[in-house]
Amino acid sequence: SQDLGPSGSAAPPPETAAVGEATGQKPAPFDGAEPVKIAIVQNSGAGDYFQQWTNGARQQAQALGMEIQVYDAQADNARQATDMQTAIGSGVDAIIVDHGQSDTMCPLINDGLTAGLPVVIYDVEISACAPEAVETAQDDANLASLILDKMSEDIGPNQPVGYVNVLGIAPLDRRNAVWEQVRAQNAWDQKFFVGEFTNSVATDNAQLVDAALKANPGVAGIFAPYDELTKGTVSAVQQNNLQSQIKVYGVDISTADIEVMTAEGSPWVATATTDPNAIGAAVVRVTALELAEQLDSREVVFPGTLVTQDLLKQNGIQNLDQLRAKLPELNMTGVATADWIPVVSF
């Protein structure tokens, strides 16, 4: 699952990472006796995505010998603002901002930069207002294109389709942009567009999609670009016994999602995803590079991978570990690295 607050899927955080070899000489400030301290100012929902993201970050930080402090605002933007202030005042060497509203965080990120702290952000749009910060993001356009290409391939043009999404949330908006484009290209007839962001996204959206399906019979495919939305959609399709007629396309993956995708007669045929563990680790590597003044770009993006139901079924994949073993590119071991960094993989 992705960026969006509460999420239900699984893989435990004490996931043990394999630590790669570091050959190079440690640059400053990693060569001192004092460990480098960083803070992660996170705005998560109660979900596995963030658990895994944080796990990845922790593993990588540990491998690098850094101390890490995690502030989690739990989908409360105001609290994230307070957390950021606390973090700036707490004497760390760098701050990672993981998710959050740009208007909220921008001034505070600039405060951090003014205080002389490198700030690395993940999935907050700030390039305009805080150009000094390092911006990292999952490549949402890439993800959406991957999965929508698969969708057009599967169902073909001029089909009646459904769309489940919530606008106003940056990554979903970016995926929406690709959707609009691909939909136009394929001349798909969008029969319904529903979706709401609540405390229990999957359950509540199942209700919405259920109603939408009842009101709009005959759609061939549904795009739900966030796995909680996808799960809700899948369950609504099943409730209406339409799994043989409708194909569902999603974004993100988790162990729970794998279970849903591989279940008997599941309409969820493919998903495009990154591995949150790997992203957390990569963001920490970016931070380390920035601290060592070895980062040459202000922007790093993480590419996605397409996972199909067939692949899962054919290889008997049940969980993320097995999936990573099958698709090692999920680990992104080549992104943001240097010879002195022991890269972790999962």
Place this chain on the structure above:
Amino acid sequence: MALPEVDGSGAKQTAPGPDKQAVAVARPSTGAGVREFAVRYGFIAITVGLFVFFAVSEESFRQPSTLFSMLKFASVVAVVGLGVTLTMVVGGLDLSVGSVAGMSVTISAMAMVFYAQVGGVAIAVVLLAGALVGALNALLIVVLRIPDLLATLASMFVIMGLKLVPVDGQSVSSGMVLRDGSVAPGRFTPDFLAIDRAFLGPVPLPVVIVGLLAVGTWFFLNRTRWGRLMYAVGANPEAARLAGVRVGRYRALAYVLSGVFAAIGGLILSSRIGQGDISAGNSLLLDAVAVALVGTSVLGLGRPNAWGTILGAVLIGILITGLTITGFPYYGQDIVKGIVLLLALLFSFTLSRRRSRYAPAAVI
């Protein structure tokens, strides 16, 4: 009848009135029959009216399957609301129900996925856990004398956190990797999934369950000694105690039952979601309290009661399903929900001349 002034010392008698016992009879109020009708049946009328409106305007709403999926949707709120109703009967209010339902989802998933137990075991464990939380609330409230709202608020926080500890804050799903690196051995069993998916004739099982629980609760509250005594405890605990009622036991019973009802709600949810979603149950508290509160007023009874609660849940079910099918944006649904609630309340309180007698002992 003007009375001639009585002066002087003489005990002057007035004309003797009718020589009968002065029996002041409170006749059943005549007139204002329409208003009385509105007070008593206004809410039901709204519910039926809405139903008819949706059925006429939306073809898909007319399908029996829609009717049942609506009732299914309402079933979780209804059963949790019944538990809340019981605690309101004894003059309290259980704020921990949402978290208990959420906890039940996690526990049932753990039982089946982590420990590969069959559905029956999961159900038993969940019900036990619900009763346990209820007993804990009862301990806080009855023995340690912490006011209901505060005690259940505190236990709400504790449970919300505690349920996440064994699962490290993650949703439980089959095939997940455990702490020791092994793969979780079990999965949601078909018999457990049947709780939400099975039918009894044309009626979904959760609807049947709620129906049975509602009848049971109604019978318990209105036809048995224990129910009566629970109402007594809620109406005036000191008077109940001095009438020989073991007040503490009845309050404890209400909280235990409330915990069990919330657990049943959690079981239905769990079976519906099919995995140990850690966010499940979050939005239940307000809805359950809302339907129980609405329930106190809808039938003009002015006290918490089983049918009222069920009716409240059904109304909300109809509303949400109907509005969704009509294509209302979700925030429009909230507005309409609020307005219909208000309308129902206007019937019950503004039109009703008598004030509600239901007064939970004290918030504090």
Place this chain on the structure above:
Amino acid sequence: MALPEVDGSGAKQTAPGPDKQAVAVARPSTGAGVREFAVRYGFIAITVGLFVFFAVSEESFRQPSTLFSMLKFASVVAVVGLGVTLTMVVGGLDLSVGSVAGMSVTISAMAMVFYAQVGGVAIAVVLLAGALVGALNALLIVVLRIPDLLATLASMFVIMGLKLVPVDGQSVSSGMVLRDGSVAPGRFTPDFLAIDRAFLGPVPLPVVIVGLLAVGTWFFLNRTRWGRLMYAVGANPEAARLAGVRVGRYRALAYVLSGVFAAIGGLILSSRIGQGDISAGNSLLLDAVAVALVGTSVLGLGRPNAWGTILGAVLIGILITGLTITGFPYYGQDIVKGIVLLLALLFSFTLSRRRSRYAPAAVI
């Protein structure tokens, strides 16, 4: 002392008692000083103890900036909690505060971003809107006689939905595209952003604001005629009415003030978030009610009061900040929050021998 039965007419004397009028007078309770102390100051002791514990164990907690960011964190809950306290004083409970705070965030953002107004205008509009919602609640409760909890629950739903209509359910941020395709002309103005970001000497402005509001509320409730009458309205509305108090007006006043306080909380939030976050204020209701409830008990007063509420908010601020810095997982924080709440309640209720006599008229 066995008394020999006096039989027949013989008036046998017992030892003469002290020769005073036996006028039953409430004696101030003697003895059990420790316990009394625990009841009155236990909560303060916990707060101070926690503070010291965190300060000793975590270096970064000792920084003055941390102290202030903790108080800043508590400020929103504190000010909204003060409003809830006022409604509890008149025997009610305002459940709409969270939604009013959320609405304020959206409205202030709309004023500045959509209509390019200056901060002052945004503030005025928000306060007005808060008062308006309060007046609406008052109308429902006082004039239409709908019980507080139900009325404010309904208006909570309506507001939650209503605020999303003009923004199509989206967060308002500068540069967003409007319905007509143009780009929103305004942005959050620096003076508005200063609400949360400015300092008065070393003290953040929100902390100053809450301090002033707390002193004001305390003075109003405890030192003025109107405050006394508000307590009276909550404790015994009938007696207040008989004494010529315009009960309805005081209840209305409480709800209007509660609306305004919630709006102030929303302003601080809005300035902190710096955009019209539609999800803002969602979690405020439970926290605000919790601190107000805790506030009734913490000083051993047994009635809602301003300092208690502030203290409750500060405790939660210390806890959350401290636990975060200590690296507790978020769900651990919930548990600790619940447990500390319980501990405080144990001091106030279990140890306290007298039961709180303050009983707000009725929840319903």
Place this chain on the structure above:
Amino acid sequence: MATIELHDVRHAFGGNPVLRGVSIEWDAGEVLALMGANGAGKSTLIKVLAGVHPLQHGRISVDGASPDPADGPQAARRLGIETVHQRIDEGVVPGLSVAENLLFERIAQGDLPAVGSLRRLLPAAREVAAGLGLDWSDAVLRGDVHELGIADQQLVLLARALSRRPKLLVLDEPTSALSGAETERLFGVIDDMRRGGVAVLYVSHRIGEIERLADRIAVLRDGSIRSEQTRPYDWQAAVRDMLGERGARELAEVHDRRGDEVALELRGVRLFAGAAPFDLELRRGEVTGVVGLLGAGKSELAMGVFGAEPFAAGTMRLGDEPYAPTSPAAAVAREVYLVPEDRAAQAMLPGWSIARTASLPFLRALSPRGVLRRGEERADGRDVIDRFDVVASSEDQGVDALSGGNQQKVVVGRWLRGQPRVMLLDEPFRGIDIGARHDLSRRVRELAAGGSAVVVLAADVDEVLEVADRVVVLAEGVPRLDARTAGVSRDLIVARMAALDGEDVA
């Protein structure tokens, strides 16, 4: 010249006429006592007079001025009408201090400075208390009014009304919670007011008080004034007018039935932490009257025996077995019953019907397998109504709508069934009329005759003498006298109640 004038005042509750045209006048400086059976409409009349119930028909005037009916209690108060209502809990404001309660109306009217600490209110409060001769310390004045006993609360309300220097003072059964000393003090103040030209309307069921106070009596029956008298009063006639057919079944005889078998034995009981321990035996077949001033410990004694509030120390035996009830439920299971003193707080359930209220203690018998037999329940409710002449439309009527006395009949009557081992009645006569009082006395004596040990606890000596075989006088938590009713003088009892040396009196 009449100062106070009521003309054809009528009042109905939802089509149910309670006042059918009351016309009466009285003068400044005159005390008019209003008598009437339970449910005659006395309290209703007073509430109309005080503006609590809006005037539906007729006219009220004070010195020729009539209140504006739209203005409720305020209008009445502006005319100088001050009222102390029958129900104390309708007057005091818990959560506020005693001082604030004493000054409550002045605070409400804005007569006092709008801003100020509690300390600044104390002098004024002390003054109000002193108006009734109450010498309360600052600690008491600062305390929550709810920590006072019911009697002190009544005193607060009285002092508050007196302090307003009314033209018309209306007192609805003001002494039902007071004992002799307070009552006397109140009467002294009323005498002063009468001399000062205040008109008083006084409602009581106690003939002795009316004899002592009233310049004139009026009897209300069936919603209208049935007769008026001036001194000397013909009480026979007055009671006949009050009760009509039911008449005054006289029972002036003194009882002296002696029980032999000890039903309940108290050993080393301390009623308060500081009080001396004592022993007491209650016997089957006799009625023991326990009298004492306010705060003497009567209620402590009753509640202790009933297991509702444990004694500070001591043990009990019931018959041959040890008896240590931990709750009223345990006491009821051993057939020890108590009618508590404060019906509103301790017996009534808001919104409950007469039948439900009556059946509450004995529900088990009505639901052998847990399922209620509602037909039987209602029959039992009707039975209580019949036996105690409760004025009610049916057993389904809500108790809240009953008059005070009729409520008392229901909550007392519901316990008087079967044959308990020990029956305790704490202030059972509170607020009930003479006829009902006699009925209740008779019923209580029947219980004793049937073999129960009956205890009647009351502050009023005459009430106790009327019903008891034996009198126990409590003072400061200790029995000071234990005598046969037949062989003890009233004066001695009164002296011992005040903890005075009896022989001084004799």
